[in-house]
Amino acid sequence: MNKTSSNTMALAPNPSNKRETVCIFGTGDFGRALGHKMIQSGYPVVYGSRSTQISNLIPKDAEVLGHAEAAQKAAVIIVAIQRQHYNFLAPLAEVLHGKVLVDISNNLKLNQYPESNAEHLAQLLPGSKVVKGFNTVSAWALQSGTLDASRQVFICGDDVEAKQMVMNIVRGLGLTPVDKGSLLAAQEIENYPLQLFPMWKFPIFLSLGLGLFFFFYSLALDVIHTYIYENNNFLFFIAITVPNRVFPVMALTLLGLVYLPGIFAAIIQLYRGTKYRRFPNWLDKWMLARKQLGLIALAFASLHAVFTLVTPLRAFASWRTSRQIISQALSNETVPLDHTNAWLSDSYLAMGMLGFFLFVLLGITSLPSVSNSVNWREFRFVQSKLGYLALILCTAHTMIYGGKWFLNPSAYKWYLPDIYMLSLVVPCAVLVVKFVLIFPCVDKPLTRIRQGWERKPRYSEQSNYIINKSAV
Amino acid sequence: MNKTSSNTMALAPNPSNKRETVCIFGTGDFGRALGHKMIQSGYPVVYGSRSTQISNLIPKDAEVLGHAEAAQKAAVIIVAIQRQHYNFLAPLAEVLHGKVLVDISNNLKLNQYPESNAEHLAQLLPGSKVVKGFNTVSAWALQSGTLDASRQVFICGDDVEAKQMVMNIVRGLGLTPVDKGSLLAAQEIENYPLQLFPMWKFPIFLSLGLGLFFFFYSLALDVIHTYIYENNNFLFFIAITVPNRVFPVMALTLLGLVYLPGIFAAIIQLYRGTKYRRFPNWLDKWMLARKQLGLIALAFASLHAVFTLVTPLRAFASWRTSRQIISQALSNETVPLDHTNAWLSDSYLAMGMLGFFLFVLLGITSLPSVSNSVNWREFRFVQSKLGYLALILCTAHTMIYGGKWFLNPSAYKWYLPDIYMLSLVVPCAVLVVKFVLIFPCVDKPLTRIRQGWERKPRYSEQSNYIINKSAV
Amino acid sequence: MNKTSSNTMALAPNPSNKRETVCIFGTGDFGRALGHKMIQSGYPVVYGSRSTQISNLIPKDAEVLGHAEAAQKAAVIIVAIQRQHYNFLAPLAEVLHGKVLVDISNNLKLNQYPESNAEHLAQLLPGSKVVKGFNTVSAWALQSGTLDASRQVFICGDDVEAKQMVMNIVRGLGLTPVDKGSLLAAQEIENYPLQLFPMWKFPIFLSLGLGLFFFFYSLALDVIHTYIYENNNFLFFIAITVPNRVFPVMALTLLGLVYLPGIFAAIIQLYRGTKYRRFPNWLDKWMLARKQLGLIALAFASLHAVFTLVTPLRAFASWRTSRQIISQALSNETVPLDHTNAWLSDSYLAMGMLGFFLFVLLGITSLPSVSNSVNWREFRFVQSKLGYLALILCTAHTMIYGGKWFLNPSAYKWYLPDIYMLSLVVPCAVLVVKFVLIFPCVDKPLTRIRQGWERKPRYSEQSNYIINKSAV
Structure with missing residues (x-):
């Protein structure tokens, strides 16, 4: 999606007040919770699933298609699948080219992998725009609205337009997006919900x-x-x-x-x-x-x-x-x-x-x-x-x-x-x-x-000078 | 106003530190209070009024013109008139084309109309970019600076550029803009100041x-x-x-x-x-x-x-x-x-x-x-x-x-x-x-x-499955 | 830097996770502290200095060059020098054309100069995009991470793109940028750290x-x-x-x-x-x-x-x-x-x-x-x-x-x-x-x-009508 099309979209008269379709890959617990919430907030939702037989757990107003067909229907795709299964997205690279992929995954341990899940996804699909987000929100809080602890949704990503689109969806769900910068912040965002003080x-x-x-x-x-x-x-x-x-x-x-x-x-x-x-x-x-x-x-x-x-x-x-x-x-x-x-x-x-x-x-x-x-x-x-x-x-x-x-x-x-x-x-x-x-x-x-004065300044280049914390 | 002109404006050297002219339609209490505040903050203000005879209540540094002339002088127009009188803006559609209209109106009751005032205005003038804002600020707080309860100005609108312009004005007045997303949020923003816990x-x-x-x-x-x-x-x-x-x-x-x-x-x-x-x-x-x-x-x-x-x-x-x-x-x-x-x-x-x-x-x-x-x-x-x-x-x-x-x-x-x-x-x-x-x-x-397990899963498509709140 | 190049940069695949080089003019205490923090956060840093002989106080991973050479290596230049020495930047106007200059200076007294340091810099170098920021952060807090009082970095500037770039660096350092609008806010931002309740x-x-x-x-x-x-x-x-x-x-x-x-x-x-x-x-x-x-x-x-x-x-x-x-x-x-x-x-x-x-x-x-x-x-x-x-x-x-x-x-x-x-x-x-x-x-x-009623309305245009604070 280039600059022009994005602008056109925003400027287009919006007489029916319909929101943009969102695609969700994966029909697990969080994917379903997010889908329900989106439908409640007025977003048409299409699920991308391996088997397109209609599961009764999926919100009834949502469409269920194969991954490729589902992806074509939306500009933003929520990737609600686990990191271990990211590889199966590789064949879809062409369909996902230029799309915004939202990585919502969490790990089980702090720093489980050398690079964050979102960065892993971005390397796998270099043509897509990966945005990290939603992983700090609980499925339960999403549904119930009692979001005292998690009204904030931390977002990061390398593409500014893509981030804006995801942040607008976050706002559309009644949550507060917090921009944490480029995709380098994904590791921190993924570690965040695992911490206990x-x-x-x-x-x-x-x-x-x-x-x-x-x-x-x-x-x-x-x-x-x-x-x-x-x-x-x-x-x-x-x-x-x-x-x-x-x-x-x-x-x-x-x-x-x-x-x-x-x-x-x-x-x-x-x-x-x-x-x-x-x-x-x-x-x-x-x-x-x-x-x-x-x-x-x-x-x-x-x-x-x-x-x-x-x-x-x-x-x-x-x-x-x-x-x-x-x-x-x-x-x-x-x-x-x-x-x-x-x-x-x-x-x-x-x-x-x-x-x-x-x-x-x-x-x-x-x-x-x-x-x-x-x-x-x-x-x-x-x-x-x-x-x-x-x-x-x-x-x-x-x-x-x-x-x-x-x-x-x-x-x-x-x-x-x-x-x-x-x-x-x-x-x-x-x-x-x-x-x-x-x-x-x-x-x-x-x-x-x-203030920076030194009693005996030394000039050896080898020594590792690091500015010290001055005491309070 | 297209992308290029907006950029040019921002990049232009600004030697006299003069801010962009703002137009205000309506000379009621809040329109005047906002005008005073804007003049204090360095914005030239021009009022659009039915009668252009100079009223002594209008801030003396402000110009007063007819609606059409006033609108031509500014890119941003504050619509400080009541919803009942929005219809009279219809003939101005051509002059207002491409302009940013800021809807600051409030209602007397929660959900008074089926659609929000701002959405109503946007339907009336599809060529203008409607932004909702300022309705949560009190005229008194605006003047006195004791804005403990309302330093935040909730903003929403479908056009990102238009929203940015309004948010810059908000910051220029010493207030904090809060982006609530697209114009769909206008209903919520209009209901907000009417609530009492x-x-x-x-x-x-x-x-x-x-x-x-x-x-x-x-x-x-x-x-x-x-x-x-x-x-x-x-x-x-x-x-x-x-x-x-x-x-x-x-x-x-x-x-x-x-x-x-x-x-x-x-x-x-x-x-x-x-x-x-x-x-x-x-x-x-x-x-x-x-x-x-x-x-x-x-x-x-x-x-x-x-x-x-x-x-x-x-x-x-x-x-x-x-x-x-x-x-x-x-x-x-x-x-x-x-x-x-x-x-x-x-x-x-x-x-x-x-x-x-x-x-x-x-x-x-x-x-x-x-x-x-x-x-x-x-x-x-x-x-x-x-x-x-x-x-x-x-x-x-x-x-x-x-x-x-x-x-x-x-x-x-x-x-x-x-x-x-x-x-x-x-x-x-x-x-x-x-x-x-x-x-x-x-x-x-x-x-x-x-975690999602069911004792006796059912497959009837009719049942309205909604993910439940799990108890804390 | 125009719109297109900025977009290209953001969209470019970023396989090595390397951040953009930042240039720092001045090797004083705050310049060094900021440099250390940036290197820690993954930014290549190049110092622009009058004498390019390697000082042992400068972080060892940083390069030290003359001002002109250093400036050419980066899109963002932190101006960590005092207002009195801004004049020596005038000859560099051509090199600095189109660059983002971040003014981080503070004064010793409230309203020490008629215009803010950042505005002074912008007038001196009209071809550069001046952004005010970082002046509210203490060198010590920057290093130690105990940023309870100053995790917020107030940013202002006339160029939206330039501001975004600086805000991304702020986020990259683990701080929270707060957009205060155009460069007119620089005076307020410069006065802020001098206040004591x-x-x-x-x-x-x-x-x-x-x-x-x-x-x-x-x-x-x-x-x-x-x-x-x-x-x-x-x-x-x-x-x-x-x-x-x-x-x-x-x-x-x-x-x-x-x-x-x-x-x-x-x-x-x-x-x-x-x-x-x-x-x-x-x-x-x-x-x-x-x-x-x-x-x-x-x-x-x-x-x-x-x-x-x-x-x-x-x-x-x-x-x-x-x-x-x-x-x-x-x-x-x-x-x-x-x-x-x-x-x-x-x-x-x-x-x-x-x-x-x-x-x-x-x-x-x-x-x-x-x-x-x-x-x-x-x-x-x-x-x-x-x-x-x-x-x-x-x-x-x-x-x-x-x-x-x-x-x-x-x-x-x-x-x-x-x-x-x-x-x-x-x-x-x-x-x-x-x-x-x-x-x-x-x-x-x-x-x-x-509500606006007057007992004896007067029409003399001379009187200075200002909307009054109504008492609570």
């Missing part, structure tokens, strides 16, 4: 591991130690008390781990005196996982907030309160307000709440639609400045919570530090090094390095 | 009805029964106590109703032995309302969370607490910690909080920008796996809350079950059937049916 | 000023007055009590300020008898800042909610509770439930929670992805109807909180009203005037004015 795997396993460690650590010190030495059975602490000791520790540690790689990167750049060398692989991966680590930290912080607020509703809390009050009442004493205590209690609560508030703000700005509406400078301002402020507030919250217990030997059950002390290690390390890094005598050379 | 109507009315029923049920048992039999006037319970009994009941019931249609669908498919038959209409509608039902359930759950957390701040709660403590103190007794009670209290709180946390996660993933950034597999994982986990946790929360009261006759005032028992009906039914459905002997045939 | 400046400074005033006002009355006259040192109130008196006052005042400009606008329109005159400048600015004011009000309301819920956990609160209970126990009295008090306490809490709930709903609908998915009618319904309901509930919450203290002289320390009374001024004024405005005798003429 690939960016989240490492952060989630790290959190699970850390969480289990802290859980059993807290269980040992808060429940088992109490049971052995104080003869108190507080096994029910497993429901709220122990989790609510683990949640804040996880939140603070993970928040520290969000900012730690940036610190490492700065130290490496200062040590090397250049930014034009690749970071170690582990640091690269870590830096790319920061957003996910931050969101998991936010989840733990939210759980900590709710588990804390619920305290007065617990039977244990009201029992403890009434016991304290009754013992005071029976001994006929009136305790005056302990001002130091009131200060500590109020300030650690205030720090925690303000830190949590900033943390939630950070979470909101990481929503795709919000982060798309701010520019790079604004995003860095929020994530870096507000992020560090949140880290400082949450660290201070934990320190004041600990209060004077740091120096008290009785806080060290079995000679082990309490769990909240462990949680301070990473954030304190980050804050101390960060504090050193903002000294002018350190900050100046670092800034110059990040 | 059409998907929400049924879920909201259902929630209102259920909510009122549960409110009066709780009022009868918790306030009126207490007043009659215990002579306690707890009318002030209407403010917090009674709502906070209705909110969790609504949340749990609605969450159950989100998963119930999927259960029905599975049973129907198992019974019929095929997925190639349409579900009953009520089930179709119900399945499409699940997202809205879920979000309303989340709203009730959030209200329940806040209304519960506020408990210790209530005058009634502090009065009750102090009365209990004082009576204990006066009788000189020290009650030991009731471990069963502590277990029950802590575990129902923990279940509730974890369930609510998952529920909020589900809500966040249903934000358009988040659900657009996950694929179908990830969306199903979150909505199905995490959703059922939330349902299980919330059901367990309610059951443990009830505790041993289920078997206690005094819990049945007026021989009626308490409100929380009613809330368990739907979710328990869902969970029990779901539990049966995941048994291999049931799950296997169901999976095969959903 | 421009719409937020006025609302934030206003909130800071108001917040400081209320903080010291509350400090004086709640801490200093108590210290002087009651000899109570409550300095620790600074942490939670005083902030939690300022937060609700700020939230309610700012929420009132969101609806106040609409009231002013209505009064001005009624007084003038026309909507066709521009509002005073301060009112225009105020109306455009309403969304930001509302979100800041929501932030304060959220802080108020958390600071209130945390009350029972404060050492001060538990000390006060136990002191009250013990004094009751010691005097051997049992206080009966004060029903008025229970009513007041429960209803002000319920009002506050419902108001806050609606407020959060409003905040959610102002998320870009949510507000884009509702139409103008739905947006107005939420923002206007639900917004006023939230304002009414929050005002009632504050009034009932005050209770009978309004008339009690002891509430007026130093003859000054308490801080919560001050917070009622703006919202009460808004609600009273709004109540008057919805009377039919006022609403009718206002509606007619907003």
Whole structure:
């Protein structure tokens, strides 16, 4: 189909409002679902099938013909067959010449083949215009209209006209086409529906591991130690008390781990005196996982907030309160307000709440639609400045919570530090090094390095210079 | 306007930065607002009007001419007149030949005419290129720039070049064009601004009805029964106590109703032995309302969370607490910690909080920008796996809350079950059937049916086979 | 490059999957970063440089040539040099004729030059096709792939083909091109990365000023007055009590300020008898800042909610509770439930929670992805109807909180009203005037004015009629 015919088609008066016929090769589940949807949307559909005997599964308004006859009836052909059977299309090369072939296939594993199915099809039929698309849509979602997760249809292809035709069909079905460029993007598009949160795997396993460690650590010190030495059975602490000791520790540690790689990167750049060398692989991966680590930290912080607020509703809390009050009442004493205590209690609560508030703000700005509406400078301002402020507030919250217990030997059950002390290690390390890094005598050379300056420029052509990620 | 002239225009050096003249037919409110906006954005504007006497309402930098003269001055003509007066454009057919006509009209009712206004215009003037657009923008928003709700301008039309020209004008006005395909989409675009949350109507009315029923049920048992039999006037319970009994009941019931249609669908498919038959209409509608039902359930759950957390701040709660403590103190007794009670209290709180946390996660993933950034597999994982986990946790929360009261006759005032028992009906039914459905002997045939297998395939051509929605 | 050659290129079979060579003028930081990214994405890159001696900073797979030779090797040339040096491109005009020049430059200040850099380049080289782009992407983000804030690349240009070519490269790099129209948009695109929340400046400074005033006002009355006259040192109130008196006052005042400009606008329109005159400048600015004011009000309301819920956990609160209970126990009295008090306490809490709930709903609908998915009618319904309901509930919450203290002289320390009374001024004024405005005798003429009717139409051509913003 050349430019002129396409234009003629578009300009032609369209009195009957009839849409262009679409051909579908293959009568499998997805081919039928797509056909039904197209007929509903007003497209005449013709199926190309090996056997032209009428199957009852095919939508009744569709025609069923042999492949060659079906192909001749339409400009766009949906190839709803599996990659293994692409070879049988080779004899049809002449009929398919100049036609738009839409490859909708999916694989079973990531990167199953060296080249994508769509590119394979394009090499097989160089005279046809191959467009990749529809593979991210589920047959069920197509039918039901509840396309919350997949209203977007990723399209790619080397021919602009062909892509436009397919995108118009996508719109005609009530979906949103997203142009991903040339056919080189097909591999990515084919891998897309096979992924299950690939960016989240490492952060989630790290959190699970850390969480289990802290859980059993807290269980040992808060429940088992109490049971052995104080003869108190507080096994029910497993429901709220122990989790609510683990949640804040996880939140603070993970928040520290969000900012730690940036610190490492700065130290490496200062040590090397250049930014034009690749970071170690582990640091690269870590830096790319920061957003996910931050969101998991936010989840733990939210759980900590709710588990804390619920305290007065617990039977244990009201029992403890009434016991304290009754013992005071029976001994006929009136305790005056302990001002130091009131200060500590109020300030650690205030720090925690303000830190949590900033943390939630950070979470909101990481929503795709919000982060798309701010520019790079604004995003860095929020994530870096507000992020560090949140880290400082949450660290201070934990320190004041600990209060004077740091120096008290009785806080060290079995000679082990309490769990909240462990949680301070990473954030304190980050804050101390960060504090050193903002000294002018350190900050100046670092800034110059990040602007491209090198301490000892080398001219050997062999070295593989790759522009480095500057740390945030 | 042919291809060549369009290209020439784009390539021509543009030293004076002058934009192309735009013609507006009609000097009504929206026509004037659009004209002002265009002049502000640098477009010369010429109005086509029946009377060319200068009206003071028309922007002073605009020219006013007769329709024919005005049309000759521009390639794009905004038709800002009502559908009833389209006929008077017929005599201008020759002047308007090849011009781009932008239909910006709206109707007063949904589907007021058999065909859309834009299609009507295109049939009237087959030589012109009709583009639909701007009808979703409000005159006020156009002027003020506070276009939060309507920065998007939906565009459709059969001529690609004409659409591009209109989309460039849209961008020139600082708005975002959204290409909705051919002129067939005009009906949908014209209906769009008339809608008021059409998907929400049924879920909201259902929630209102259920909510009122549960409110009066709780009022009868918790306030009126207490007043009659215990002579306690707890009318002030209407403010917090009674709502906070209705909110969790609504949340749990609605969450159950989100998963119930999927259960029905599975049973129907198992019974019929095929997925190639349409579900009953009520089930179709119900399945499409699940997202809205879920979000309303989340709203009730959030209200329940806040209304519960506020408990210790209530005058009634502090009065009750102090009365209990004082009576204990006066009788000189020290009650030991009731471990069963502590277990029950802590575990129902923990279940509730974890369930609510998952529920909020589900809500966040249903934000358009988040659900657009996950694929179908990830969306199903979150909505199905995490959703059922939330349902299980919330059901367990309610059951443990009830505790041993289920078997206690005094819990049945007026021989009626308490409100929380009613809330368990739907979710328990869902969970029990779901539990049966995941048994291999049931799950296997169901999976095969959903993959396209049929128990007794039929070959009668008459039956209207439509691929069914497989339940989630 | 004409239409035909472009088509030929797209249609040509692409067996080696090689992408088109891209030329980059300039070997600065961003030029190198872009080159590295392009090589990674499969584009052959050739640098045009004054000195062709091989610098070790340039990616090793890239070629380095003189400007003219480099330009001849590619159809697309990235101009990664600063505006001051554009003049040296003039002698290359012949070589660059017909080439696509991508201007990626940024300025140091907003509107630094009368015309944008891209337009300046286009005037300098009228034979080339200038496209603006890539300036909003950071060199770091380009390399690291963590493009949360800048996956979008804004593109503009007068030549459609040239723009398409650049947009394909953008997609090839894994970024999302956003077409902003003709080269006139270059100024806006160049200003974009220099902004730091421009719409937020006025609302934030206003909130800071108001917040400081209320903080010291509350400090004086709640801490200093108590210290002087009651000899109570409550300095620790600074942490939670005083902030939690300022937060609700700020939230309610700012929420009132969101609806106040609409009231002013209505009064001005009624007084003038026309909507066709521009509002005073301060009112225009105020109306455009309403969304930001509302979100800041929501932030304060959220802080108020958390600071209130945390009350029972404060050492001060538990000390006060136990002191009250013990004094009751010691005097051997049992206080009966004060029903008025229970009513007041429960209803002000319920009002506050419902108001806050609606407020959060409003905040959610102002998320870009949510507000884009509702139409103008739905947006107005939420923002206007639900917004006023939230304002009414929050005002009632504050009034009932005050209770009978309004008339009690002891509430007026130093003859000054308490801080919560001050917070009622703006919202009460808004609600009273709004109540008057919805009377039919006022609403009718206002509606007619907003539909375009004028009380005394004038015909003097000199007056500068501009369609006014009608208030929401």
